[in-house]
Amino acid sequence: MITPRIKKETERLSTDPIVGIYATPDETNFRHFHVQISGPADTPYNGGLFKAELFLPDEYPMVPPKVLFRTKIFHPNIDKLGRICLDILKKNWSPALQIRAVLVSIQSLLSDANLDDPLDEEVAELFKTDPEAAEEKARQWTLDYANE
Amino acid sequence: MGNRGTTNANSKRVQQEDVPVLKSHNNLRRDSLCLKKIRGSPGDVYSLNFVFSCTFDCIITIQLCASEFRSAEKDAPTLYFYTPPELENGSFQYKFSKGAIHEFPEKAFTLDFNKYDLEDMTTYKEDEYCPIVITIENQGRNIPQVYRHKCLMLILTKNSRGEYNILIKKQCLLFDKNIFKIEDIYGFEKQDDTGDFGDESTKECIICYTNTKNTVVYPCRHICLCNSCTQVVRMQNSKCPICRLEAEKFITVEIDKQDAEEEVNLYS
Ligand SMILES: [Zn+2]
Ligand SMILES: [Zn+2]
Numbered sequence: 357m358i359t360p361r362i363k364k365e366t367e368r369l370s371t372d373p374i375v376g377i378y379a380t381p382d383e384t385n386f387r388h389f390h391v392q393i394s395g396p397a398d399t400p401y402n403g404g405l406f407k408a409e410l411f412l413p414d415e416y417p418m419v420p421p422k423v424l425f426r427t428k429i430f431h432p433n434i435d436k437l438g439r440i441c442l443d444i445l446k447k448n449w450s451p452a453l454q455i456r457a458v459l460v461s462i463q464s465l466l467s468d469a470n471l472d473d474p475l476d477e478e479v480a481e482l483f484k485t486d487p488e489a490a491e492e493k494a495r496q497w498t499l500d501y502a503n504e
Numbered sequence: 505m506g507n508r509g510t511t512n513a514n515s516k517r518v519q520q521e522d523v524p525v526l527k528s529h530n531n532l533r534r535d536s537l538c539l540k541k542i543r544g545s546p547g548d549v550y551s552l553n554f555v556f557s558c559t560f561d562c563i564i565t566i567q568l569c570a571s572e573f574r575s576a577e578k579d580a581p582t583l584y585f586y587t588p589p590e591l592e593n594g595s596f597q598y599k600f601s602k603g604a605i606h607e608f609p610e611k612a613f614t615l616d617f618n619k620y621d622l623e624d625m626t627t628y629k630e631d632e633y634c635p636i637v638i639t640i641e642n643q644g645r646n647i648p649q650v651y652r653h654k655c656l657m658l659i660l661t662k663n664s665r666g667e668y669n670i671l672i673k674k675q676c677l678l679f680d681k682n683i684f685k686i687e688d689i690y691g692f693e694k695q696d697d698t699g700d701f702g703d704e705s706t707k708e709c710i711i712c713y714t715n716t717k718n719t720v721v722y723p724c725r726h727i728c729l730c731n732s733c734t735q736v737v738r739m740q741n742s743k744c745p746i747c748r749l750e751a752e753k754f755i756t757v758e759i760d761k762q763d764a765e766e767e768v769n770l771y772s
Binding site: 360452 | 733
């Protein structure tokens with residue numbers, strides 16, 4: 357049974373969508389959302405459409421949603437398996453936050469990578485030592501993988 | 505309900521208590537309280553202004569440099585304040601008839617800072633001394649026996665530009681042979697400036713989005729949870745969902761659903 361909270365959050369995502377983010381619930385599982393995030397302007401991800409999956413565990417909202425990137429992305433806080441390093445998805449989660457807040461935070465992570473807490477050391481290293489090369493690579497990946 | 509928690513060495517659970525919410529018949533709007541400099545007056549003369557509502561006719565008394573006394577008499581404990589008799593304008597009374605929004609008349613009560621010692625006006629000693637006390641006392645018939653009066657204890661502050669400001673240090677209520685200290689709780693604030701209270705969501709528990717919130721997290725005093733979600737938070741991490749501060753205790757208040765949008769004060 358869908359909980360009133362998940363129902364309300366789902367409704368609000370469709371009636372009051374977030375600019376640049378599309379989240380649609382799976383037809384068979386209300387705890388599973390198919391997400392698409394458009395790459396923010398002024399970033400190497402601009403023009404790309406990044407797919408992700410969002411799952412709400414049974415204990416939600418006492419535990420955070422789980423989010424995985426499905427589109428390959430060259431980003432210091434997102435690894436090859438699509439895992440995202442974001443504080444509110446871990447220790448800074450609070451049940452006062454919502455799916456919305458998570459999606460917005462992921463969107464802003466694309467604009468503002470956190471190089472101090474990288475998930476992929478190699479990627480972070482390149483962003484630190486040669487930001488131009490890193491951005492060029494991120495742009496190329498966006499063209500290659502996020503361009504549908 | 506009935507699920508009072510206990511604290512013991514083996515348990516990380518945080519205490520939960522139930523307290524009633526008393527309805528106050530007088531409300532002085534905190535954000536309306538201010539001092540206005542009177543132009544053209546010699547020296548530092550300020551007018552004390554505030555907006556206020558009362559369910560009964562009442563008398564407002566303003567006292568300066570007041571010493572606090574509490575009688576410990578068992579059946580009739582009281583709280584009163586003494587003002588030094590030689591102090592000019594030290595005690596002042598004003599009558600109000602019942603009404604929703606009263607503005608305390610401009611210049612009805614003025615403070616001339618040349619006449620007082622700044623230190624006397626800016627220091628506060630709990631249970632002993634208070635620079636400014638406003639007492640609101642209900643008058644007339646049909647007043648519930650249990651309800652008596654409310655005191656606001658104020659101090660002044662002076663900023664670097666030499667402007668005076670006024671701060672509420674403490675509020676007390678005499679109710680049914682008890683003196684209660686009033687504490688504000690956070691979570692029923694107006695959502696916008698239209699004068700309406702926010703939509704349903706300000707009353708709803710922020711976790712289940714279903715039940716009415718009725719539990720205050722201490723020490724941060726955020727009201728955001730319902731009873732059953734409080735149980736879950738207590739079991740899990742006992743942090744306030746709003747500010748993430750470690751909770752010391754949870755206090756469930758009885759909130760009249762229809763009144764939930766009114767200013768809610770918690771008394772303890
Ligand atoms: Zn709840
Ligand atoms: Zn809090």
